Amino acid sequence: MINMFSRKIGKERLNRVRSPLEQAASQFKKNKMAVIGLVIIIVLFAVAFFTIIIDFVTNDYIYNNYVINQNLVLRLAPPSASHIFGCDEFGRDLFMRILWGTKYSLFIGIGAILLAMFIGMPIGMVAGYYGGRTDNVIMRLMDVILAVPSMLLAMAIIAALGTSTVNLLIAMSVANIARFSRIARASVMTVKDNEFIEAARAIGANDMEILVKYIFPNAFSPNLVQFTLGIGNSILLVAGLSYLGLGVQPPSPEWGGNPYNSKNIYEGRMAYFSISRYVSCYICRRFQYAWRRAEGCNGSQAEKVGSEFIV
Amino acid sequence: MSNILDIKELSVAYHTEDGTVYALNNIDLELEDGETLGLVGETGAGKTTLAKSIMRLLPVPPAKIEYGDIIFSGENITDMDDEEIRAIRGNKISMIFQDPMSALNPVLTVGEQIKEAILAHNNISEDEAWSKSLEMLETVGITKNRARDYPHQFSGGMKQRVVIAMALACNPQILLADEPTTALDVTIQAQVLAMMRGLKEKFNTATILITHDLGIVAQMCEKVAIIYAGEIVEVGNVHDIFKNTAHPYTKGLLEAIPSIYADCKRLKPIDGLMPDPTIRHEGCAFSERCIYCDDICIHNQPPAVQSVGTDHKVRCWKPLCSTLS
């Protein structure tokens, strides 16, 4: 008879009060790749904040003298001790430009997606909850938006409104509003037929209370996945638009804007933001996985989350 | 009569991130040719794990057969590789699952699905397989002209009949039925059970009928095994289990069923819950809930099954009926 791990009888399992957040955190810690990803994300955010603070404190001194200062003597200089990544075609230190460019990609990318989520999710939730004609009308509107490729849509909006950061945010969020609304609608539809929603109605909750307190927390997960995936795409979109001259305007050192005039020479640099985009998506996905595990799904179910929602 | 299935000291555990779940501990079970054995237990006792271990359908990274042997028709199938076990599954040992709604492929007609099952194990032509498939449908009470219908066009009871037809298509030696009628209405259940009784007489398949319903066991089975917390606590012929109950858990189950014949106003439940399967117990797994529990029960594992009658075995320090003289 096997006798492994025998413990005393009657020892009750400690009822640790573990909220989903605590459980997600402990799952997260166990996953080495997630932790590494988190570290990279923290580094990126630190760089972004660091540059903002420096600019504020030194009153743009470093920005003016090191980031946008042109020095044609150093034009296309190769990497050296004083210029780690070398210089671009205007003699500007590339390493400093990349550091100072972090905040544009990160914040505009995340900002656009957040805006899209805040607008798209409620629209989708209303469509999914009420169904019928409301659903039809809303979804056909969203279909119209989705019919146009997001890059072209963003370009058209910027062309119409003009190039500025606010317009850039608007342009980038429009296409994602439609995506979020579709996902929110689908997840609301799966949750709203559960009996606990009926139970909420039976104790006297009205529609708003049900949507906010009961449906939203349970339907949020797929949207979180779309959010994390969307950040990466968003950053690429910013870079793409800047590359075409429609996004963040020069001399601002946005990552995509860097190769604006020097496409042929700097193709290798593209790898930098592709990798960071991949990493940021990855760690968000691991967090999502850990959250789902904490909810009680087993490993394979938690893995499946989001894959069916990738648009 | 020889034993078609012999399970010796089977122990299965699931190794998960949250801990090890000891699903089955030292299971000993025998099934004779043509016999119907009822496996009774509550949720979490390990009945489905046992059935899936026999079919080797357990997901092997978390689950693992830690110890023990499963001997089918004299052959040890515990360590067989995938190909060998696939030759047995569906062909010599078949299984029917609880939920008929999800057991059938929605994009194939029912005739096709039975035909597939036949072709997987028999080297015959498609036409022959199709006519065999129609025969099977007739045997389970579905008219031939419904063979080209899709599963969604059938009701729950009819779907379960189709599933049974698929399982019996290759004339297996053992049929594992995992709660086959739990999802059905009571009048449909009566029809399906009557059909299964008829099939048993026709095919003489040895059956392990997994259920939590003691009424079904009393009407359908010759032998009964009671499983609790991953262990077989009592096994014997159906008359002994109901009339000479030996294990306190079996007794508790029998008394907890509301009966339309009894006139009592208050039921007698078994207090407490099944123990946590991640914790291995020092003593008897049922001791926490047992009203006859003693010191010896708490601290010592009951001896391996002891006989209390002809073919009646129990795993208990204080069996309710003593050894027959």
Next chain:
Amino acid sequence: MANKEILLKIVNLKKYFDTPYGPLHAVDDLTFDINKGETLGVVGESGCGKSTLGRCILQLIKPTSGEIYFEGSDVLKCSRPELKMLRTKMQIIFQDPYSSLNPRMTVAQAIQAPLLLQGLYSKHDTASINTRVDELMDLVGLAKRFVNSYPHELDGGRRQRIGIARALALNPKFIVCDEPVSALDVSIQAQILNLMQDLQADLGLTYLFITHDLSVVKHISDNIVVMYLGQFVERGSSESIFRNPSHPYTRALLSAIPIPDPDIRQKEVILKGELCSPINVGNGCRFAKRCPEAKDECFACDLSVVEVEHGHFVSCKKFM
């Protein structure tokens, strides 16, 4: 029975759903009443409309026509605020202990949700809320240590107790129990049934107990209504229905229950065929197609109700 007060009265209740194939007759012309402090069992198989009936009474589904009188007043005619008030008096316990609890709420949050929603306590009054939650958990036999657990950490029996505690939170007078023990194991079923009986005695509750299991219904009900495909089939006290089951369907149901005694062989009243669809049903008895005693006239005309014994009604041509 002298002067039993009627708590709930249903008159000609109908609920039809519109489908592309025609109207689905979920509940067809039901009339009965329930006395205060008693349990009415509603028995039938899947598709008979018993769950729809329960939800119509609670107005989770709007009935197509008919009247529902609760404590004398017609609840179908009340306004929104009155309906919200009514919810404190009529509650429901669901069948599935897994999907009837919000997975994001702890036990305490689930039980206090009705208290906060109805404004009985303010959000800041944590002391009184906690006392009330503790009281309710004690009442249903849930150990204090689960107060901050999530539903997925508990088993079916405990989750059902949470559902019961939630239903009791507002001190209702009437509870619709929609198959509350069907999803539970036998030994846990017995625990929950005993608990519900104790609560009924202690708190003076009235139950509408919906189930497909005749043995459970005999145990807990004073009166029984048997339904088939939305129609009422037989109605009477629990004792008279079991002693003298009159309608062929009731007899078939009773005989279909497997007897937990190997020495008694099952009677072979096996019904032919399957349930027919409740969509576009014609006139006449819907059970006629499967009835072993059906005659031609059963398919044709509408049924009327016959009283076979005092208080025991059957809807069958056989008795006319």
